[in-house]
Amino acid sequence: MSLKDLQAIVDSGTKLTPMMDQYFQIKKNYPDTLLLFRMGDFYEVFFEDAKTTARLLNITLTHRGKIGDTPIPMAGIPHHAAPVYIDRITNRGLKVAICEQIQDPKDAVGIVKRGVTQVVSPGMPFDLEKTQGHDHRFMVSAFKKNAKYYLVALDFTTGDFSGYKHDNFEEFVENLRMLAPREFITFMGQWNEGQEAKDIEAILNHYDVLKTHLSEEYFNPKFTDIYIEKIIPGFKRDKIIKLDEDVLNPIGALAYYVCSTQLLENFIHIRPFKMTSQANVMKVTLPTLVGLEILPKSRETYRESLLGFFDKTETAMGARYLRSLFSNPLFDMNAITERLDIVTALTDNDSLIKDLKVELSKIRDIERILAKISMNKGSASDLLNLATAINSYTQILKEVKALPIKAVLAPAEIKKLSAIAEDITNTLNDEIGASLEKGNLIKEGVNKDRDRLAKLHLNVAEELLKMENRLKDETGILKLRIKSNNVSGFFIEVSKGSTVKVPKSFERRQTLVNAERYTTPDLIQLEKDTITAQTKLEKLEREIFKGLIQSVADMNHSVLLMSEHIAFIDSFQGLAAIALSEGFTRPNINEKKQVLNIKQGFHPLIKSLIKDQFVCHDLNLNQDAYFGLITGPNMAGKTTVMREVAIIQLLAQIGSFVPAKSAELGLCDFLFSRLGASDDILKGQSTFMVEMAETAEILRHASSKSLIILDEVGRGTSTYDGLSIAWGLVEHFIEKTKALTLFATHYHELIDVVQGYKTAKNLTVETINHNGNVQFLYRLIEQPASQSFGIYVAKLAGLPASVLARSEEILHQLEKNHTTPIAPPAEAMSAATLKPNKNAQLCFFDGIIAEVEIPEHLKQLEADLQKLDVMRMTPIDALLKLNEMKKNLEIQ
Numbered sequence: 001m002s003l004k005d006l007q008a009i010v011d012s013g014t015k016l017t018p019m020m021d022q023y024f025q026i027k028k029n030y031p032d033t034l035l036l037f038r039m040g041d042f043y044e045v046f047f048e049d050a051k052t053t054a055r056l057l058n059i060t061l062t063h064r065g066k067i068g069d070t071p072i073p074m075a076g077i078p079h080h081a082a083p084v085y086i087d088r089i090t091n092r093g094l095k096v097a098i099c100e101q102i103q104d105p106k107d108a109v110g111i112v113k114r115g116v117t118q119v120v121s122p123g124m125p126f127d128l129e130k131t132q133g134h135d136h137r138f139m140v141s142a143f144k145k146n147a148k149y150y151l152v153a154l155d156f157t158t159g160d161f162s163g164y165k166h167d168n169f170e171e172f173v174e175n176l177r178m179l180a181p182r183e184f185i186t187f188m189g190q191w192n193e194g195q196e197a198k199d200i201e202a203i204l205n206h207y208d209v210l211k212t213h214l215s216e217e218y219f220n221p222k223f224t225d226i227y228i229e230k231i232i233p234g235f236k237r238d239k240i241i242k243l244d245e246d247v248l249n250p251i252g253a254l255a256y257y258v259c260s261t262q263l264l265e266n267f268i269h270i271r272p273f274k275m276t277s278q279a280n281v282m283k284v285t286l287p288t289l290v291g292l293e294i295l296p297k298s299r300e301t302y303r304e305s306l307l308g309f310f311d312k313t314e315t316a317m318g319a320r321y322l323r324s325l326f327s328n329p330l331f332d333m334n335a336i337t338e339r340l341d342i343v344t345a346l347t348d349n350d351s352l353i354k355d356l357k358v359e360l361s362k363i364r365d366i367e368r369i370l371a372k373i374s375m376n377k378g379s380a381s382d383l384l385n386l387a388t389a390i391n392s393y394t395q396i397l398k399e400v401k402a403l404p405i406k407a408v409l410a411p412a413e414i415k416k417l418s419a420i421a422e423d424i425t426n427t428l429n430d431e432i433g434a435s436l437e438k439g440n441l442i443k444e445g446v447n448k449d450r451d452r453l454a455k456l457h458l459n460v461a462e463e464l465l466k467m468e469n470r471l472k473d474e475t476g477i478l479k480l481r482i483k484s485n486n487v488s489g490f491f492i493e494v495s496k497g498s499t500v501k502v503p504k505s506f507e508r509r510q511t512l513v514n515a516e517r518y519t520t521p522d523l524i525q526l527e528k529d530t531i532t533a534q535t536k537l538e539k540l541e542r543e544i545f546k547g548l549i550q551s552v553a554d555m556n557h558s559v560l561l562m563s564e565h566i567a568f569i570d571s572f573q574g575l576a577a578i579a580l581s582e583g584f585t586r587p588n589i590n591e592k593k594q595v596l597n598i599k600q601g602f603h604p605l606i607k608s609l610i611k612d613q614f615v616c617h618d619l620n621l622n623q624d625a626y627f628g629l630i631t632g633p634n635m636a637g638k639t640t641v642m643r644e645v646a647i648i649q650l651l652a653q654i655g656s657f658v659p660a661k662s663a664e665l666g667l668c669d670f671l672f673s674r675l676g677a678s679d680d681i682l683k684g685q686s687t688f689m690v691e692m693a694e695t696a697e698i699l700r701h702a703s704s705k706s707l708i709i710l711d712e713v714g715r716g717t718s719t720y721d722g723l724s725i726a727w728g729l730v731e732h733f734i735e736k737t738k739a740l741t742l743f744a745t746h747y748h749e750l751i752d753v754v755q756g757y758k759t760a761k762n763l764t765v766e767t768i769n770h771n772g773n774v775q776f777l778y779r780l781i782e783q784p785a786s787q788s789f790g791i792y793v794a795k796l797a798g799l800p801a802s803v804l805a806r807s808e809e810i811l812h813q814l815e816k817n818h819t820t821p822i823a824p825p826a827e828a829m830s831a832a833t834l835k836p837n838k839n840a841q842l843c844f845f846d847g848i849i850a851e852v853e854i855p856e857h858l859k860q861l862e863a864d865l866q867k868l869d870v871m872r873m874t875p876i877d878a879l880l881k882l883n884e885m886k887k888n889l890e891i892q
Contacts, residue, residue, distance in 0.1 A: 002048055009067060017065065018111045026099055026116060033095040033119060042076040050075040056092055057085055083127035086120055093210045095121045119261035122182035122210050124156045128368045134319035135299065136160065139183040140176065141250035143219055144190060152250040153179050156258065158320065158367040159269040159560065162276045163247045169196055176203060177286045178327060184209050185253055187216045214253055224252030227259045231267050240275050247275065262375065268556040269370035280332040282653050284671040291675050292646050294326060306647060309605050312577045314360035317367055317563050318570025325571060329653035331669055333591045338404065339655020344586055345403045346576030355399055356573045359392040366563040370556060373549055380434065380441055383424045383548055390421035393562055400569060408565045413558045420551050427548060439537045442544050453537040460530045467522065477501050490527040492518040575656045582608065584657035591667040594623040594704065596645065596740050600661035603644040615778035617641050627734045627760035630744040631751060631785035636765040637778045638744045639675060642709045645742060646673055649707050672698045673709040699732065706739040712746065723747045734760050751784040861885060
């Protein structure tokens, strides 16, 4: 039964029970959200929500009551296990509304009041403790105006809050992919039709992004200014926003969405809003970063990526900051130099790195602690962890004082934070199990009233024992016991055989099979005093605790700056640590030269696995020779070289040391890469179509300051088509683009094309062939490949001998009858003048291969092999026969 069906039933005059009517009135306000309705120790869901929940969580679907003759579907989850179940639901891209009892049942007249206290979604999780440390959970709001594309991104779990303005749709889409949001907010009609709508829909579907469509009015700041003010206090005076007030449209929609779902007065954990500029950033797309295995394809492959390998951070904030470094390499020489100076200073003092790691390892996720406090979920352990972080931070500042790291907090602010940390540690009991309910969360000596009430509360057991012993003496009932439980409170228990000794002053409370339970005026008074003391104690401790929370909230901006500074220091100590452990070197970056001069470069992940077996590479490209064509066999290491070069360039521009003995590099404005199969998010396109689309993107955007890495372009189509495309690309990159380029190919015809240009060079990964035994040396050398050794690689892969033999014959015949023209110097011939014979291509196998015949001596060898009964041969007989066949072949 849907919400619409239920409304029709109600409209027809059917009356619901008070509880079901209350559910219905609340559910109407959350039609697209699963409503968890608190019932005692359970959350219950009804109607279609129940069916959905039962299916997603694999729990029992049952019924509670009826409407007319129709049973009401119901499912339930225990209150104490709710976080696990709720996260499972939101991870499937759904929203959950938490409906709590907001009235003490003792005070209720009729049904207890209930209301939604929080809406949980993929971008706003229920349990912040279980959110992955290195992951962001962005929610984005998108808006288009006057051919400008805006994205506003908020990670509600960390408070990261940024805006982006894009001049074209391509940049907008790329940034959307890079942010990898959990939620996407827009309004109906903004992206309803056309290719832009299809592209956005494909991205959102591919990444399982939850889509929320708001009314268009929520993208108008006139209607949303009260919500904007909550997350950006004083936004009307914000200088950043005043530079481009159109960004307020998506900010307003996002602010409304957050405020309407979280129902909080303040959002102390959200950072000041910032507009992110791409002007000083080296551009690199997400497919490039994933294709080069710099960023992981999924959370499960994090440690297999370059980012995971480099992650030597000690804090969750540091891990997130490191990811932002890898996603946003710099195109600013001064900023790069500042970062390299920090890494250099750290590598010069490895004992400092160890000291920093000790202090950093004590620090928990400050950003998410502040988020919990903002959501009224902050605990005593959160405050104690924050105090530890503040104390460690003050020690870290002393240790990095000599480093070229800029301060972010004034000494007065640091002093205030230290005072808060001291107050927290002096106030809160850090013993395991301390809680408000037990009356021992606040330390003794903090508050005199609290100590008096605690003494009364904690000494109740002693008072009960004294009363019990007194009553035993007075009555002579040796087995008399004073007990308590949550239902009956305090009571006296006497066995059936001793009830004759019970005085008349005892008032019977309960009869059991083997005992009677009583109370007395003194016991009733003691219970009242204890309950009163406990209530007052809990209330007083809660007030003290709230005071600590408020002191942190009042310093939220300083706490956020401290967190950001810790993240920065942590990420760079990690870069320095891995530079020392892996033998990296500081790159020499020259912004005035076009150069890629690497000595003894290596791929860090591969070398870490095979150690000294890795063969390092030298490469020298510059403005005089900027194009390198790499030919050679598969398995020789061409792709490794290209990945390695791209990694070295990117690492240098994030301000890291690089895996090489030395590296002189230019400043790259755009890193392009096309390696192997791509993550095709635009469904329905062939691999070749995606390859051509990505290559076209490179041609449109590459400049002479770019770095281009291309592998096997043109292999997804027919031989002549592929060769023609690759040929044309080579000429274009050399003659027009003039960027530093590595172009790997199996089209050996291109070797002659490259030899016709002074600004290009042939490269290969060294391979030797000794009497048919091919050995890969993996060394990059400046010469063309002599042959591709494809059949040898097929042999290593385990292809049957008969197929290999036949392949050798066909290869020999093809090479003998080869008709593809050898290219004259490129200046005298362009790809346009090459006109392959289409008919020849169509009859390629019918004509050439059909003419190949098996030699008679091989036919005889096959016949002899067929006659052999190997099951009856001894090993020695088999070896002798094999030797005989070998001699016969040598004679031939």
